[in-house]
Structure formats: structure tokens, C-alpha cells
Amino acid sequence: MKIDIKWIIGILGTILMGLSTWVLVSVVELKQDSSMIKGELFQINQQFGRVYNHMNEMMNNKWVVFINYMLGFVVY
Numbered sequence: 001m002k003i004d005i006k007w008i009i010g011i012l013g014t015i016l017m018g019l020s021t022w023v024l025v026s027v028v029e030l031k032q033d034s035s036m037i038k039g040e041l042f043q044i045n046q047q048f049g050r051v052y053n054h055m056n057e058m059m060n061n062k063w064v065v066f067i068n069y070m071l072g073f074v075v076y
Helices: 005-060 062-071
Strands: none
Touching: none
């Protein structure tokens, strides 16, 4: 039985094309997931910044510090 080289090249080409397509899709999915995670972390960072800024403004507001002192809240 004679094995035709064209069949072997065709089968190997098909296998390589399938593997390369799978790798490309996997890389695109990983890139999308990493960019989505970066976006979420950036939003969390913004929220922490807003809370810190709000608390900083509240601590710098002398009336709020005075009212908290009069009400018995301990402010460090």
C-alpha cells in the first residue's frame, strides 16, 4: 500500500490550522479577560480614592470635627 505524500501534508496542514486557530482564540480571550480585570481594578481604585477624599474633607472640616467631639465620637 502506497502512502501519498499529498494526503499527509493535507492532514498535517489541517491539524496545524486547527491548533493555530485554537491558540489565537485562547490568546484573544485571555487579553479580553485581563483588560476586563484591569478595568475593574481601576474602578475599585477610583472608589477608594473617592472615599479617602471624602474622609479627608470631613476631617479637614472643623465644624464636623467639633460636632463629632461634642457628640462623643472619637476621631483619630
